[in-house]
Amino acid sequence: MSKSDERTIHVPVLARVEGEGALDLSIQDGEIKDLRLRIFEPPRLFEKFLEGHSYTEVPDMVARICGICPVAYQMSAIQALEGLFDVDPGPWVRAMRRVFYCGEWIQSHALHIHLLAAPDFLGFDNAMAMAKEYPEEVKRGLRLQAAGNQLIGLFGGRSVHPVGARVGGFFHAPEKHDVKRVLELLKSLQEDTEALIHWLASFNLPEQEQDFTYVALHHPDEYAMNEGRLVSSNGLDIPVEKFEQHFKEFQVPHSTSLHASLNDAPYLVGPLARLNLNIDQLPENIIEIIKSTSFQFPSKNMFHSIIARAVEIYYALQEATRTLGDYELPECSYVDVKPIAGTGYGCTEAPRGLLWHRYDCDEQGKVTKAIIVPPTSQNQGRIEDDLRTSLINFGLDKDDDALRNHGEMVIRNYDPCISCSTHFLRIKVDRS
Amino acid sequence: MKPTIGVYKFASCDGCQLAFLNAGEDLLTLSELVDIVHFAEAGVMNVNARVDIAFIEGSISSNEDLERIQHIRGNSEYLITMGACATAGGLQALRNLNDGNDWMSGVYANPEYIDSLATSTPISEHIKVDLELWGCPVSGRQVLTAIRSMLSGVVPVQEHDKVCLECKRQQAVCVMVSKGMPCMGPVTRTGCGAICPRVGRDCYACFGPAEDSNTVSLGKRLQGLGLVPGEIARRFHFINSHAEPFLDAGNKWREQEPES
Numbered sequence: 280m281s282k283s284d285e286r287t288i289h290v291p292v293l294a295r296v297e298g299e300g301a302l303d304l305s306i307q308d309g310e311i312k313d314l315r316l317r318i319f320e321p322p323r324l325f326e327k328f329l330e331g332h333s334y335t336e337v338p339d340m341v342a343r344i345c346g347i348c349p350v351a352y353q354m355s356a357i358q359a360l361e362g363l364f365d366v367d368p369g370p371w372v373r374a375m376r377r378v379f380y381c382g383e384w385i386q387s388h389a390l391h392i393h394l395l396a397a398p399d400f401l402g403f404d405n406a407m408a409m410a411k412e413y414p415e416e417v418k419r420g421l422r423l424q425a426a427g428n429q430l431i432g433l434f435g436g437r438s439v440h441p442v443g444a445r446v447g448g449f450f451h452a453p454e455k456h457d458v459k460r461v462l463e464l465l466k467s468l469q470e471d472t473e474a475l476i477h478w479l480a481s482f483n484l485p486e487q488e489q490d491f492t493y494v495a496l497h498h499p500d501e502y503a504m505n506e507g508r509l510v511s512s513n514g515l516d517i518p519v520e521k522f523e524q525h526f527k528e529f530q531v532p533h534s535t536s537l538h539a540s541l542n543d544a545p546y547l548v549g550p551l552a553r554l555n556l557n558i559d560q561l562p563e564n565i566i567e568i569i570k571s572t573s574f575q576f577p578s579k580n581m582f583h584s585i586i587a588r589a590v591e592i593y594y595a596l597q598e599a600t601r602t603l604g605d606y607e608l609p610e611c612s613y614v615d616v617k618p619i620a621g622t623g624y625g626c627t628e629a630p631r632g633l634l635w636h637r638y639d640c641d642e643q644g645k646v647t648k649a650i651i652v653p654p655t656s657q658n659q660g661r662i663e664d665d666l667r668t669s670l671i672n673f674g675l676d677k678d679d680d681a682l683r684n685h686g687e688m689v690i691r692n693y694d695p696c697i698s699c700s701t702h703f704l705r706i707k708v709d710r711s
Numbered sequence: 712m713k714p715t716i717g718v719y720k721f722a723s724c725d726g727c728q729l730a731f732l733n734a735g736e737d738l739l740t741l742s743e744l745v746d747i748v749h750f751a752e753a754g755v756m757n758v759n760a761r762v763d764i765a766f767i768e769g770s771i772s773s774n775e776d777l778e779r780i781q782h783i784r785g786n787s788e789y790l791i792t793m794g795a796c797a798t799a800g801g802l803q804a805l806r807n808l809n810d811g812n813d814w815m816s817g818v819y820a821n822p823e824y825i826d827s828l829a830t831s832t833p834i835s836e837h838i839k840v841d842l843e844l845w846g847c848p849v850s851g852r853q854v855l856t857a858i859r860s861m862l863s864g865v866v867p868v869q870e871h872d873k874v875c876l877e878c879k880r881q882q883a884v885c886v887m888v889s890k891g892m893p894c895m896g897p898v899t900r901t902g903c904g905a906i907c908p909r910v911g912r913d914c915y916a917c918f919g920p921a922e923d924s925n926t927v928s929l930g931k932r933l934q935g936l937g938l939v940p941g942e943i944a945r946r947f948h949f950i951n952s953h954a955e956p957f958l959d960a961g962n963k964w965r966e967q968e969p970e971s
């Protein structure tokens with residue numbers, strides 16, 4: 280043992296996250312000397328190869344940034360391009376996009392809760408092992424996930440890289456009998472969703488409050504999903520076009536994902552940020568269910584993110600059921616688009632947080648410049664801050680495996696999507 | 712002893728791994744039939760284990776990828792690529808047609824921090840691949856059928872037909888004939904269920920080239936529909952730009968594009 284007690288912990292590939300990243304931790308004399316969330320997912324350079332492509336091709340291209348949240352990418356891009364071309368697709372399209380997006384929230388949240396996060400709290404390495412002791416709970420989660428996928432497929436033909444969305448609306452309106460089939464399925468899952476919230480509420484979630492800023496969309500009339508203004512816990516309230524004036528993206532040497540800051544400080548996006556800022560807009564029956572648990576929102580305990588996800592599943596299921604309840608076929612499922620030159624901005628709430636897009640187009644509607652700010656790059660700074668606090672509270676004297684597991688558990692609260700953010704984790708703890 | 716499988720990720724969107732993670736109870740059944748020994752996203756980590764079947768998602772786009780794929784091949788009895796990225800380089804292979812290094816400096820202020828090759832290439836350009844599953848994304852049916860077939864000692868049956876034939880089977884109205892849309896169905900491999908024509912839009916070739924694709928004729932037909940050479944080039948150079956004959960067809964139309 281050297282006189283100066285220094286050790287390094289490396290988590291070389293983070294498990295149960297989407298994409299590839301690592302955690303490097305260096306501890307010297309009982310203090311964290313260095314901590315880096317290293318993202319080495321190879322860059323795919325989407326922003327560059329969008330250049331020269333027509334606006335009509337953009338929704339199919341940006342979907343490929345993320346297989347888990349392609350709807351979010353399509354919706355932010357379409358909003359930006361419709362804003363640029365001054366297109367209003369009308370109330371039917373607006374309502375159906377919300378339903379389409381509900382499908383992705385249900386699918387992505389159910390996947391994250393059951394296949395990625397819950398094994399942490401119940402002491403399993405993975406969901407397949409967890410399913411042996413909790414078969415009904417896992418199957419319930421997979422049913423919810425499948426329902427989300429069906430809802431996306433109703434509009435998109437398939438749930439991964441759906442093909443139904445276009446600038447101006449949807450290529451087709453789902454037939455009434457198909458809507459009825461999905462509606463019956465959604466209605467049959469109401470009890471499952473309530474049971475999910477109560478199951479998660481029984482978990483022994485760590486008690487740990489932290490101080491951080493959180494940011495989400497806010498809409499005056501509804502729980503914000505695919506439109507709204509950018510608001511924060513610190514009083515920020517700006518239209519999405521002003522994002523670049525307040526938020527900065529910058530590169531750090533240890534990541535292929537650009538970091539982002541608000542007023543030079545890290546911030547949180549995602550389900551906990553949304554629930555904290557917009558809880559008053561949830562229907563009364565959902566508020567009652569939250570009250571029946573011991574949880575209170577706004578919450579500054581990042582481990583409450585899993586509860587926020589379950590609450591949002593409940594909301595999305597109810598919202599989609601309500602909207603599809605009086606489904607009528609439109610005269611046309613899209614409006615015609617006439618491209619003009621200019622700049623457009625779009626921002627929607629991907630399952631894991633704010634997804635901001637900006638496009639510059641020429642008069643033919645060809646992209647000349649694209650900027651995409653995904654949720655995980657925005658959360659990177661916050662994750663590193665959280666890890667520093669959480670690992671110190673957990674105890675840096677714990678062994679490497681314990682530190683590694685706790686670090687991964689902290690990171691998973693953010694549901695990081697590394698494929699998205701690279702334009703994610705191996706832990707390395709250095710205790711030399 | 713149960714057969715073992717591993718799922719490995721390279722440059723990709725994670726969408727093809729969802730063929731497993733979206734499989735619902737089939738995923739639990741699969742975990743009874745085989746031992747899943749490495750699948751990072753599902754929380755199973757043993758990157759150095761020997762496996763009977765390795766499933767590869769993603770394309771080769773960094774120096775580290777080049778080393779890792781050799782290592783995985785060395786540990787695998789059979790190796791299957793799933794999806795457009797692993798099988799054909801993916802959408803990100805568009806960088807191969809341009810200056811990939813120049814693009815890096817367009818996105819990153821300090822590209823020297825990043826290990827990235829100027830190209831995105833399919834797995835088969837670097838190692839022997841036993842089976843290629845096309846599609847962006849592959850479906851659960853494709854992947855699970857391949858596993859079931861191999862467990863029975865049978866070579867998995869692959870779709871080679873064109874999307875056009877699937878449209879006929881599904882009784883979908885031809886969007887090229889009825890709406891004059893620049894549909895890629897005549898040269899594209901089916902397996903998707905002809906979902907694009909069935910929602911009233913043109914196929915964009917996400918399942919890659921079908922066998923004996925007549926890309927020359929289709930190119931002329933697209934021109935007849937009013938597309939300019941640059942637009943025709945982009946129809947071939949899209950999700951599977953690095954796959955022949957799409958690469959060649961796209962290049963020929965690109966040469967005819969006037970300099971802007």
